[in-house]
Amino acid sequence: LVSREFKSTDTVIDIAGVPLGGKTVQIISGPCSVESQEQMDLSAKAVHEAGCRLMRGGAFKPRTSPYAFQGLGDIGLDYFKNAASKYNLPVVTELMDVRKIDLFLEKGVDVIQIGTRNMQNFDLLKEVGRLDVPVILKRGMSATIKDWLMAAEYIAAQGNQRIIFAERGIRTFETQYRNVLDVTAIPVLKKETHLPVIIDPSHAGGKAWLVPALSRAAVAVGADGLLIETHPCPSEAWCDADQALNPQQLKDLMQDLAGIAHIL
Ligand code: PEP
Numbered sequence: 001l002v003s004r005e006f007k008s009t010d011t012v013i014d015i016a017g018v019p020l021g022g023k024t025v026q027i028i029s030g031p032c033s034v035e036s037q038e039q040m041d042l043s044a045k046a047v048h049e050a051g052c053r054l055m056r057g058g059a060f061k062p063r064t065s066p067y068a069f070q071g072l073g074d075i076g077l078d079y080f081k082n083a084a085s086k087y088n089l090p091v092v093t094e095l096m097d098v099r100k101i102d103l104f105l106e107k108g109v110d111v112i113q114i115g116t117r118n119m120q121n122f123d124l125l126k127e128v129g130r131l132d133v134p135v136i137l138k139r140g141m142s143a144t145i146k147d148w149l150m151a152a153e154y155i156a157a158q159g160n161q162r163i164i165f166a167e168r169g170i171r172t173f174e175t176q177y178r179n180v181l182d183v184t185a186i187p188v189l190k191k192e193t194h195l196p197v198i199i200d201p202s203h204a205g206g207k208a209w210l211v212p213a214l215s216r217a218a219v220a221v222g223a224d225g226l227l228i229e230t231h232p233c234p235s236e237a238w239c240d241a242d243q244a245l246n247p248q249q250l251k252d253l254m255q256d257l258a259g260i261a262h263i264l
Pocket residue numbers: 032058062114115116117138168200203
């Protein structure tokens with residue numbers, strides 16, 4: 001269902017009135033995690049003022065250590081929706097547990113993100129496949145393109161075909177940066193699937209200074225969008241502080257990208 005053989009033309013996914021896919025590039029930005037109402041208000045303002053039309057932010061965080069901040073949980077979704085709705089920004093947030101699906105629907109989450117660690121959580125994939133909500137499916141950090149396409153097929157086979165692939169870097173022997181952004185995956189995936197493909201340069205590079213270069217690379221290889229972490233004050237971020245852009249850096253990046261891509 002996700003294959004080009006099934007459908008030859010590019011699919012454009014409508015996210016509460018914002019198109020993703022086709023001839024334009026859509027930038028999704030916001031903090032790694034929801035921390036407070038004030039932090040989300042400042043983030044939403046920055047995302048809006050930079051010209052982005054979609055916002056990200058995690059209320060449920062898949063952390064390596066069980067002792068690290070796990071996200072604010074349910075109340076985090078309220079802070080996020082409150083802030084984003086002031087600027088009409090649809091929200092993207094990660095779902096880790098099928099038991100939170102009703103909450104996500106009740107709160108009006110616009111796009112469900114499946115993180116790298118859950119790419120092959122097949123029960124979770126099947127459940128989001130039954131929903132009428134777009135899904136961002138991140139690539140497993142050690143997943144092949146075939147694994148990734150098949151994971152998407154699990155969602156699509158249940159009826160939900162509004163799937164967006166997100167390349168966020170893969171694990172290799174390199175230790176100098178967080179992950180290796182697989183730029184080759186973009187044209188390969190665009191050939192294999194009719195669905196939109198976006199890049200997350202923040203989790204790929206793991207450093208704010210790498211984000212502009214990786215973003216330009218993403219656009220150059222044909223990505224349909226970018227998922228970028230921003231924070232009103234990156235040094236104070238509770239999660240992924242090193243890779244967050246500040247509001248001015250996000251604005252500068254958006255202007256830079258406008259020169260090389262059609263940002264809608
Ligand atoms: C995130 O987007 O904050 C995240 C945890 O990403 P990933 O699943 O790619 O590590």
